[in-house]
Amino acid sequence: MTAPVLSIRGVSKSFGGIRAVRDVSFEVAKGEILGLIGPNGSGKSTLFNCVLGQLRPDEGDVHVNGKPVSGMRASELNKLGVGRTFQQLSVFPQMTVLDNIILAGQEHHGTMLSRLLGKPDAGLTGQAEELIAFFRLDHLREEKAGSLSYGQQKLLDAAMAFMAGPDLVLLDEPAGGVNLTMLADLRERLQTYNREHGASFVVIEHNMEFVMELSTRIIVLAEGEIIAEGAPEEIRANQSVIDAYLGS
Amino acid sequence: MSFWLRPLFLAAMIVLACLAPLGQGNYIIYILTSWLLFSVAAMGLNLTLGYAGQISLAQASFMAIGAYITALLTLAGWHWLIAMPLSLLACFFIGLLLGYPALRVQGHFLAFVTLAFNTLVFLVLRNEDWLTGGSYGLVGMPRPDFGIFNTAKQLQFYYFALAVTVVAALVMWGIVRSPWGRAFRALRENPMRAESLGVDTRRITLLAFAIGSAYGGLAGALVTPLVQFIEPGSFGLVHSLRILLMVVVGGAGFFFGPFVGAAVVILLPEFLRFTEGYYLLIYSALVIVMLAFAPNGLIGIGARLRARFLPLQARGDLAQGSRLK
16 A cells, blocks of 8 residues: 555644644545535644644644655745645736746756756746646736736646646635636646646635535544545535535 | 847947947046946845845945955955955855845835844944044055056946946846746745745845845945045945835836936936036936836836737636636
């Protein structure tokens, strides 16, 4: 059996007297798409931040590809093969689509000195164009990212997370604010990337239809604890999940 | 500016700069030389502030450090070609140290940290007169002699300063077009996202300060042989503010912004001298009008016009709603 890409063991995090995450443990296998759902304040973002090194857990530990990552800087984590998107739009608005994508990969190529003295595109234009075409943004490659529509920026945001060929991508509400047409495209692109490259995803999402169709497994958090875990159809039928989050 | 337009613009500027001093008197040539070396200082601040988004009110202090090191070494008999790189290195490492506060504070707080540094350098230069000559400054620094080319005369020194400026501009062009330049812009626009994509934002912040400061040092290394007399008052806070004005008026984050900004700040008051006692009044009013109508600087006007008159593909998509194709 292959080692899990992400392993979270006994993670707890408190803010003052509030326990945001309580003794959470789970693993993410290679190629798996895990949906992380739960009501607002259930601890999803705190858990994400513990994985991404922005918060250090009070208890427990987080391993990526077998390496402990608690307290690691985001740039180091990225070089370990972890990509992410943010809840808010997070592109570089004054840079072109192509430059946004090249930036997302350039730090993985060569040394600091070779990036100064070498090619301006770090030899990444071809790879970046392929990824831009994959996310169907090729007609916008020379446009400033800030001039794109919200949905296009969301797509670019996702594309950037994939440029360095990550083993694990954490997607924080990728469907937020995206219209239905583009949502279907986004889901299809993510599933295709997952199938072709074997990358694992952890997806925080409030859009139930999107996350249920995208994920192979769902974990439900409520008040900082895991209250249910299973395949999407099992979660839909789980009475405690319906009571705590989904409603009737 | 497009890929091909920029080198053409650069070539046109070099030709113009070569022709500008011909037939002019010593004073005009001196003013043009000042424009060149303030362009170098502003280029450095443009990297720190315009590209990397790190506010600094200390660029004149790096000119001072560069100028004083060059002065002390050339007065001790060292050639300018040795004194200049040492000045640059000193400014690079001191700039690196000045960058550390930027890892903890940003915006107004960082502005005050750098302002305090400028004041500190000014006070050291004024009070440590055993080394710096205090308020009397240092005098009599020689102009560099390269054997086949002596810079003793004003016109010769102008071409020497022009050559140094062109080399400095080409190096800066290489930096801002490289992946480092992309990382600097990413730091300015979204540091958290940049870090999440593997950009070591701490290192790139320090480099932005260090390289920007080295350009300040280079400008200082040119000031010394130009004026052959330096004193602390020439590098006070007001001069850092002038360099900041050059960057802002020219267009922060635009490659040619510092040249245009330095031209406005250095040359415009000279053009307005025919108005006699009113020239500073008119100059100040013009700067206010420019900043009010061109907040992205004079170079930024071109980008605004392009955005206004050339429809973007993305805008067309927006009109149709948020669809992929």
